[in-house]
Amino acid sequence: MPLQDHHQIVSVDDHLVEHPRVWQDRLPAKYREAGPRIVERDGKHLWSYDDVIYPTIGLNAVAGRPMQEWGLDPVRYEDMIPGCYDPAARVADMDLDGTQAALCFPSFPGFAGGTFLRAQDKKLALLCVKAWNDFYIEEWCSTAPDRYIPLALLPLWDIDACVAEAQRTAAMGARTVSFPDSPVPLGLPSFHSDHWDPLWQVCSEAQMPVSMHFGSGGYVPGFSFSSMEKYSTLDTVNGVRPMPDSPYAVAITLFATNLMWSTVDLLLSGKLQRFPELQFSLAEGGIGWLPYILERTDYVWERHRYYQPIDFDTRPSELFRKHFYGCFIDDEHGLANRHAIGIDRITLETDFPHSDSSWPNSRKRAAEVLANVPDDECALIVEENARRMLRFPRTSAA
Numbered sequence: 001m002p003l004q005d006h007h008q009i010v011s012v013d014d015h016l017v018e019h020p021r022v023w024q025d026r027l028p029a030k031y032r033e034a035g036p037r038i039v040e041r042d043g044k045h046l047w048s049y050d051d052v053i054y055p056t057i058g059l060n061a062v063a064g065r066p067m068q069e070w071g072l073d074p075v076r077y078e079d080m081i082p083g084c085y086d087p088a089a090r091v092a093d094m095d096l097d098g099t100q101a102a103l104c105f106p107s108f109p110g111f112a113g114g115t116f117l118r119a120q121d122k123k124l125a126l127l128c129v130k131a132w133n134d135f136y137i138e139e140w141c142s143t144a145p146d147r148y149i150p151l152a153l154l155p156l157w158d159i160d161a162c163v164a165e166a167q168r169t170a171a172m173g174a175r176t177v178s179f180p181d182s183p184v185p186l187g188l189p190s191f192h193s194d195h196w197d198p199l200w201q202v203c204s205e206a207q208m209p210v211s212m213h214f215g216s217g218g219y220v221p222g223f224s225f226s227s228m229e230k231y232s233t234l235d236t237v238n239g240v241r242p243m244p245d246s247p248y249a250v251a252i253t254l255f256a257t258n259l260m261w262s263t264v265d266l267l268l269s270g271k272l273q274r275f276p277e278l279q280f281s282l283a284e285g286g287i288g289w290l291p292y293i294l295e296r297t298d299y300v301w302e303r304h305r306y307y308q309p310i311d312f313d314t315r316p317s318e319l320f321r322k323h324f325y326g327c328f329i330d331d332e333h334g335l336a337n338r339h340a341i342g343i344d345r346i347t348l349e350t351d352f353p354h355s356d357s358s359w360p361n362s363r364k365r366a367a368e369v370l371a372n373v374p375d376d377e378c379a380l381i382v383e384e385n386a387r388r389m390l391r392f393p394r395t396s397a398a
Helices: 087-097 122-143 161-170 197-206 248-253 254-265 289-303 316-323 331-334 362-369 374-391
Strands: 010-015 037-041 042-051 101-105 176-178 210-213 280-283 324-328 346-348
Touching: 010 210, 010 280, 010 324, 010 374, 037 122, 087 122, 101 176, 101 210, 122 161, 122 362, 248 254, 254 280, 254 289, 254 316, 289 316, 324 331, 324 374, 346 374
Parallel strands: 010 101, 176 210, 210 280, 280 324, 324 346
Antiparallel strands: 037 042
């Protein structure tokens, strides 16, 4: 049965582009010059922050442009459709696309705030993280509270500040926090350490899932420094090994491999047993790989748990179905194997305004890939799983 009118699409991974005054309106006066602000260079709008000029404002915000022009980041705000940076205009774009609600990751800060992690002035960086959270929750989401799902960034360099900001934003209504798909390439402690335990405790108590977006850990397979000038990104170049012969298409194709690593690392970390309420969302990772990786991890666990420091009693695939949600844009293979993943652990994304998005035809494409999925399962995949994970109930039947 195809997608029906009563099915509301809830996207767990969209993106926004920050407007020029996000930080200038929120930082103390003495920090505004050093804080993120838009400058003009050679006819381009660029971000200036902490004495660094950043190479793009749009981060692949190509929605509405011909496919033949993709790969060229917008260089001025007027090169983007207004829905990229204007929440009211975005609602109209969502209506056109047939999407009811969206969780929006940032652009300039990086998907998990990597720009501020790498900044020199950490006092300013903390103020910038808080300013983005205030902007997204109080300005962007309040424009249409039933359409936008609140997310928070964290000051990753300071665990005490992480905990404090998670608690502050939870009280403001945040439904999830963004966290690197792997902290190690960023020079942060691993999932296996006890460093993050206070944060996992807060997220568990607040029922805030941890959203891990592909590339937010600063590593992308197949992405080279030589590619950086041509395909500017803000969050996925730090720590990348030079691979000068690889086209960016290699990185785009291998998006899921980052989250394979993250998933297995967490499944064998012991943290899921310690924090039984902790939840993770694998943003922009696809789902087709999940049946294999769960089978493989179980196989390794069965054979190797006798001599390695991993949990002896809990099968990894069982942990996955208690703690993880997979997310897909367009994944026919994954849907064909949905029961091997867990029908209540699959969510949908539209990825607006990036080049993997089907906007303004996301609903049409979802109907095509879900054509052979029963109505009750379709409802779980496009809406109900996401609403349960994010504690974001319907407010109307529309």
